[in-house]
């Protein structure tokens with residue numbers, strides 16, 4: 550079911566065919582499907598009618614401390630990320646804030662997992678290939694109940710289980726990451742194993758857009774398509790920045806979606822901060838067989854705190870007054 554429209558995906562597919570016959574959208578014909586594009590007429594009509602969709606901030610989700618509105622959960626996670634990085638005195642803040650919504654939706658609304666049994670064989674797996682965003686993963690895992698909240702304050706300390714980059718020493722972490730470019734290759738192995746075992750779990754992989762510079766990503770992408778690994782869902786965190794500037798400045802990246810499509814993937818483009826859009830895209834992945842899936846999620850680095858958005862807090866750490874200001878801003882909005 551689509552959460553946004555409360556309609557079965559099959560019915561939406563039927564609507565898509567109707568929209569194409571009205572020449573409002575185009576998506577090619579099999580076997581050369583391309584991504585859905587608005588036609589000129591479709592664009593014209595969209596411009597006449599566009600209005601913002603309300604966010605599902607009131608939706609309730611289950612956390613270890615009970616039921617919480619989703620909007621509150623997202624704020625709480627962002628606050629924890631800020632506090633952890635400020636306390637540790639180092640960490641990739643912008644990259645972490647960029648993926649809070651995606652990780653929270655996966656762990657609290659989509660993935661099959663059990664914090665009381667992190668090694669449950671049937672669990673869905675998550676590989677944070679952009680491992681430098683570990684603070685976001687830790688905040689989510691602790692909210693879900695994998696380890697006590699107090700442990701967050703130990704980020705990057707010598708004997709802590711919360712390393713600067715994910716490590717399987719942390720309950721809930723499936724794969725060690727941090728050296729960019731490797732997560733999808735691991736996912737391919739896991740997905741092949743799942744197919745061999747006739748297991749139904751899925752492997753979710755979060756990639757950075759700068760990470761797509763790594764050639765190994767594309768080797769893995771080819772392999773996944775070759776084996777029809779429809780149990781892999783990649784989410785590209787398309788925040789358009791990497792450490793030293795815009796992704797386009799460092800290495801021309803566009804057209805990102807076309808690249809994945811050419812490699813044989815099922816491609817979707819959405820906003821990574823739109824809860825409905827993320828849920829719907831994840832739902833479509835479950836209904837599309839025979840190909841791996843990639844969701845190119847447009848996001849904002851540093852999302853949630855106005856003076857951190859963009860690349861300003863890519864690696865900088867907020868001082869005490871910036872932290873206070875950021876926490877107040879999150880509470881206000």
Ligand SMILES: Cc1ncc(C[n+]2csc(CCOP(=O)(O)OP(=O)(O)O)c2C)c(N)n1
Nearest residue numbers: 644681727728729757758759760790791792
């Ligand atoms: C193989 C490798 N090279 C370099 C780095 C250093 N590094 C850490 S974060 C980063 C930028 C990654 O950019 P992107 O994937 O766009 O993620 P963002 O931080 O923008 O979310 C780099 C180059 C690394 N971790 N691994």
